[in-house]
Amino acid sequence: xxxxILIVDDSPIARKMxxxxxxKDQGFEFEEACNGQEGFEKYKSISPDLTFMDLTxxxxxxYEAIEEIIKYDKNALxxxxxxxxxxxxxxxxxxxxxxMVLRKPLKKEDLQVALLKAQDTLQQxx
Amino acid sequence: MDEGGVAGFxxxxxxxxxxxxxxxxxxxxxxxxxxxxxxxxxxMEVHSGIPVNDIINTDIFNSFPHLNNxxxxxxxxxxxxxxxxxxxxxxxxxxxxxxxxxxxxDFRFDYMQQSCAMGPLRNDNxxxxxxxxxxxxxxxxxxxxxxxxxxxxxxxLTGIYNRRFLETKLKEEFNRHKRYGGxxxxxxxxxxxxxxxxxxxxxxxxxFILKSISSRVATLIxxxxxxxxxxxEEFCCLLPETGIQxxxxxxxxxxxxxxxxxNNFDGNLIKVTISLGVAEFKVEMESPHSLIKKTDExxxxxxxxxRNRISVMEWEETVHP
Amino acid sequence: MMETHEEQIFxxxxxxxxxxxxNIAFGKSAADLADVIDTHVVLNxxxxxxxxxxxxPSYILNYVKDYRNISIVEQNFWGRFxxxxxxxxxxxxxKELITMLQHGENTSLESxxxxxxxxxxxxxxxxxxxxACVGKLAELLKDVVTYTPPMIILERFYNDAISxxxxxxxxxxxxxKTDFSFTEGNVSGFLFLITSNDSIQWxxxxxxxxxAQYE
Numbered sequence: 001x002x003x004x005i006l007i008v009d010d011s012p013i014a015r016k017m018x019x020x021x022x023x024k025d026q027g028f029e030f031e032e033a034c035n036g037q038e039g040f041e042k043y044k045s046i047s048p049d050l051t052f053m054d055l056t057x058x059x060x061x062x063y064e065a066i067e068e069i070i071k072y073d074k075n076a077l078x079x080x081x082x083x084x085x086x087x088x089x090x091x092x093x094x095x096x097x098x099x100m101v102l103r104k105p106l107k108k109e110d111l112q113v114a115l116l117k118a119q120d121t122l123q124q125x126x
Numbered sequence: 127m128d129e130g131g132v133a134g135f136x137x138x139x140x141x142x143x144x145x146x147x148x149x150x151x152x153x154x155x156x157x158x159x160x161x162x163x164x165x166x167x168x169x170m171e172v173h174s175g176i177p178v179n180d181i182i183n184t185d186i187f188n189s190f191p192h193l194n195n196x197x198x199x200x201x202x203x204x205x206x207x208x209x210x211x212x213x214x215x216x217x218x219x220x221x222x223x224x225x226x227x228x229x230x231x232d233f234r235f236d237y238m239q240q241s242c243a244m245g246p247l248r249n250d251n252x253x254x255x256x257x258x259x260x261x262x263x264x265x266x267x268x269x270x271x272x273x274x275x276x277x278x279x280x281x282x283l284t285g286i287y288n289r290r291f292l293e294t295k296l297k298e299e300f301n302r303h304k305r306y307g308g309x310x311x312x313x314x315x316x317x318x319x320x321x322x323x324x325x326x327x328x329x330x331x332x333x334f335i336l337k338s339i340s341s342r343v344a345t346l347i348x349x350x351x352x353x354x355x356x357x358x359e360e361f362c363c364l365l366p367e368t369g370i371q372x373x374x375x376x377x378x379x380x381x382x383x384x385x386x387x388x389n390n391f392d393g394n395l396i397k398v399t400i401s402l403g404v405a406e407f408k409v410e411m412e413s414p415h416s417l418i419k420k421t422d423e424x425x426x427x428x429x430x431x432x433r434n435r436i437s438v439m440e441w442e443e444t445v446h447p
Numbered sequence: 448m449m450e451t452h453e454e455q456i457f458x459x460x461x462x463x464x465x466x467x468x469x470n471i472a473f474g475k476s477a478a479d480l481a482d483v484i485d486t487h488v489v490l491n492x493x494x495x496x497x498x499x500x501x502x503x504p505s506y507i508l509n510y511v512k513d514y515r516n517i518s519i520v521e522q523n524f525w526g527r528f529x530x531x532x533x534x535x536x537x538x539x540x541x542k543e544l545i546t547m548l549q550h551g552e553n554t555s556l557e558s559x560x561x562x563x564x565x566x567x568x569x570x571x572x573x574x575x576x577x578x579a580c581v582g583k584l585a586e587l588l589k590d591v592v593t594y595t596p597p598m599i600i601l602e603r604f605y606n607d608a609i610s611x612x613x614x615x616x617x618x619x620x621x622x623x624k625t626d627f628s629f630t631e632g633n634v635s636g637f638l639f640l641i642t643s644n645d646s647i648q649w650x651x652x653x654x655x656x657x658x659a660q661y662e
Contacts, residue, residue, distance in 0.1 A: 084478075
């Protein structure tokens with residue numbers, strides 16, 4: 001079951017927008033980080049079930065953070081949420097182990113589908 | 127307003143727009159996302175000769191295959207994707223639709239010169255479903271522009287180039303030869319005893335002689351040569367790729383042609399002669415002015431030695447030890 | 448000084464929303480641009496600055512001072528969101544773009560002087576980039592804008608290109624800035640979207656409506 005969710009994005013508004021798109025009745029616990037470095041640290045300390053990751057961030061970008069996290073935990077479930085929808089960017093993050101890519105602006109429906117898929121995957125791993 | 131009233135109101139508005147669409151002095155074309163024609167106003171019918179019923183719902187490239195190029199397709203994509211406007215200026219594109227010109231002028235373009243723009247058309251949900259193209263006839267403006275440019279280059283009386291234009295050309299040639307080497311020459315000539323012509327027959331006759339001589343000489347030069355009215359009765363020819371000997375032969379043709387020409391002014395047969403100076407470009411010359419000065423000196427010598435003759439510039443070759 | 452202006456005009460939350468909307472808009476523009484002009488365009492993270500209009504020339508100079516010459520494509524956009532878009536290209540961009548866009552296509556333009564071709568190519572590409580960025584931004588804010596035909600200043604020194612009296616001095620400028628580069632060819636530059644007091648009330652409302660979807 002997905003319980004703990006880590007949201008990594010430098011924009012507080014973007015984190016708020018993401019949270020508002022997630023269902024309220026499933027008792028998710030949220031943890032937030034505002035750059036890739038902080039995201040990686042928090043990942044290690046709380047081991048979230050699911051991570052949402054922005055790409056363009058200061059200190060450490062999402063690209064680097066994904067690589068670090070996957071290196072640390074190859075089963076990490078990372079959903080990239082980005083405004084950069086060019087194929088090149090999408091290919092890069094999928095190659096380095098991200099689970100899927102969602103485009104900004106987020107739609108509730110897309111996010112819920114993503115959540116269900118992630119749930120399934122998580123159960124198979126367990 | 128009741129339902130019928132609203133519908134009636136919109137019907138009237140539609141009719142008004144349809145009439146404007148067909149009456150406006152502007153071509154309007156509407157395309158859908160497959161680039162099929164969905165609108166073609168009267169103006170387009172008239173100028174293309176294609177009736178609206180023949181073109182509606184057909185691929186625009188069927189009727190205008192030359193539009194199937196990257197710039198046009200890129201523009202359509204951009205309008206459908208971003209909803210922006212694209213512009214096709216007359217200066218660069220000349221036209222989008224090859225139509226016959228309608229305006230009368232001494233300068234003729236092969237096709238109507240057009241300034242065109244393209245923009246989005248949206249439905250009630252703000253989605254871009256179609257694009258429009260408008261076509262504006264710019265032929266007359268383009269003709270005026272050509273005339274203005276010409277006027278700036280030409281002498282009003284004789285129609286040959288003016289001094290300013292020649293000096294610009296001379297500077298270009300001079301700088302090019304200074305850098306890359308090669309030969310070119312200039313001939314300066316003026317009409318002998320021109321004042322006497324004016325005094326005897328009047329200024330109108332003087333003008334007539336100027337025109338007559340310039341048009342005779344113009345028949346003796348090549349397309350690549352430039353001939354200009356340099357001063358009152360003074361003319362100058364720039365002969366690219368021509369050495370001093372060839373230039374002197376050309377000058378002799380001028381001299382002989384004018385000597386034998388009878389100018390008929392109001393029944394008076396008037397003969398005049400010209401004196402000529404010839405000079406060629408030398409790499410040691412400092413500026414175009416030095417070349418003009420050499421030619422002027424030669425012309426002056428021709429005058430002093432008795433007129434109706436040619437004199438060639440004097441040049442001492444600098445010997446490099 | 449700049450701080451106080453920002454305080455007066457937008458709250459910090461409004462600025463954050465605007466920033467996020469710009470990230471989204473320009474990200475989408477870059478992807479669509481790749482499709483329309485067939486080359487990959489990198490649009491970097493945009494920034495918002497607020498200043499007096501009279502400070503604009505020196506502000507812009509600060510970004511483009513490393514360019515030997517600049518070419519500027521300028522377009523006004525009109526909607527509830529209205530203002531001035533300035534696209535500043537680095538020297539030589541026009542010639543690079545001609546080669547990139549023609550793809551060896553033989554057009555009837557060969558007889559035209561290179562300067563006209565350069566001018567038209569910059570205008571075409573400028574028009575598309577401006578349309579993409581402004582259009583996406585307006586779309587997210589539920590607005591539809593129209594544009595004036597692009598004007599161009601070709602290969603000039605900066606001081607000859609932008610003058611003090613270019614802008615209305617009584618206004619406050621909200622500047623949305625991004626830099627871009629083409630992965631192919633040596634083309635880069637800056638985009639400045641300059642909007643003023645007139646659009647502020649509408650913009651605040653549009654930002655509120657946008658974020659309300661997520662509350």
